[in-house]
Amino acid sequence: METFYLLMNGIGTALVPFNLALLIFGCLIGLFVGAMPGLGSVNGVAILIPITFIVPPTAAIIFLAAVYYGAMYGGAISSIMLGIPGASTAVATVFDGRPLAQKGEAITGLTAAAVGSFVGGTVSVILFTLFAPPLAKVALAFNAPETFALMVMAFATFVGLGGDDIPKTCFSILIGLVLSTIGLDLISGKPRLIFFDIPGFLHGVNFLVLAIGIYGIGEMLWTLETTKGAVKISSISFTFKDVVLSVKKLKGTMMAMTIGSFLGFFVGILPAAGATPAALMAYGITKQLSKNSAEFGKGAVAGVVAPECANNSASTGSMLPMLTLGIPGSPTTAILLGGMILWGLTPGPLLFTQEPEFVWGLIGSLYIANFFALILNVALIPAFIMVLRVPFAILAPVIFVLCVTGGYAPTQSIHDVWLMLLFGVAGYILRKLDYPVAPAVLSIVLGPLAEKAMRQSLIISDGSFNIFLDFTIKPIAATIMYIALIFLFLPLINILKNQLFPKKA
Amino acid sequence: MKLTTRNAEIFVAVILALCSIGLMIKAAQNSITWTIEDNMGAGFMPFWLSLGMLICTIITIFKWVIRKSPQSNNNEPFIDPEANKYVYVTILSLIGLILGTAYVGIYISLIFFLFFYLKNFSEKSNLFISVFSIATPIVTFCFFEWLLKITLPQGISEPLFYPIYELMY
16 A cells, blocks of 8 residues: 555656656657667667756656656667667567568557557556565576576577578577677687777677668668669558557457566566567567467567567666666666766665655656657657658668668777678678578677676586576576477477478468 | 579578688687686687587588578579669668768768769759758768767868867857
């Protein structure tokens, strides 16, 4: 009852006209920043932190959290409309969002993303409200072995992301992992794979460079070849009825919503994981468990819903360790944490008792921000679909410009722009030869996390792999590891079964 | 040799196999061993992962030899001859854009890139193409430099922007 009372107070704080105006403004800015390739919530929040010094801390956190939230919604827009991930968290949305738009179902894709984000956001805020302190303890129980086991589970789901050609899928996973090892070795500090002593490789390969290259430039080259530059301008129209019809298409996505919301929240609360791995894992697992897994990658609505639920859910989840333990769950929450310290607040267990107005104002604002972000998203769908009416001859160079600026912005290095072009051309050629490219993108994201967790674990265990497999040593890690093995062998068994006993037509 | 999909499959697989070997050699410049005392060498992960890549490409080559994969049986041209122009011109113009970005700066190279691209692939008037080619870099500048405070590469054209920065700050 006390929680309910505190929550109502928090919602009341968020609904104060000044705070509400900041919240709506923050959502709008977030939508825009999230939709710009190469920029994400982390850029938006970092740039806007100085503005918050002129308002009280509660209003400041409401504003920045709204930017964070808006960016999570916005990332899907360019993923669906242009095929370029607006933010790292929206990489998985491209896999099915873009094919949906290409099939003339952009409204369905955008609605699925908006509704998925809303559901994921709402579920996670409810979990946050009810279980914040115990969940923070669960997050603390997740150390290196458990994190590695979770990463193995994610990799196991990737095998199902590729086509039937397992060697090509494995190659894609492995090349992503190798690319993720470029740069300085985390443990010894030694440089690895610094080709031709080019200093640009020292900071590693930013996965956004790979994603924009493959899905931006590679996709455009593919489109230019298949259409010979004569892409038909979509005459897609928009009415409120279209949105209602699109919402009806979400009926069969309950499993995707559940997996995305709960998995996203759980991955979000783990320190240093964040929304990007959450979205990728949710996509992989949903595809594995779906009855229509063959539809994934070709415009499955569940393929948009799952990652969008997960990234929004994870963004809320990542605030939990930030508030309760003072540990950021993602790069954006690390900046928010810095902001809290600058505003004179001390994140940690005492924050809930010492600054209830601040904490519950933030939690209340998440409910409201979620609602307004949904409304803004749906209301702006006509503006988004106007992109599809732009003649392709004009849209194509604009997308290339976005790719170049998007590839440059994260690290501000021209070296990354060259790499992006290389990945784009390579991705185009490999895709033509039926090499699945999605597993490479997923591997480069999770590779560093997995390597770090594995090496830390093996240092703890004196090199014994039992730390991952023995229930008596690490029960959580062992449980996840065995589930991962099931995920790994399921598609292999299915493929073998189909090859040995082909279905009769 | 005509570049059919079948030829491209083996050509790319061999290139990837060579790349995998190259990666293994490069990774072996660091320690690739793993002992309990010293834990993993810095080259351990990239070396063994590259070996995995090599094995995968060898399987692909083997499947090509026994004509097991769909690509190994496809004698269609790898890139549609009628679409060659679009693919090659786009790649070359992007190389030009990035080279130009490094030397004369992104804003100036964007003007040339957009003008060249639109002139070649669109049927718009010269006036439209000119206005669009100049307006896009201006919008890009306002967004990145003024709104986000992210400086994009300006190369030798950097002094041209000093008066604008003085106005902005």
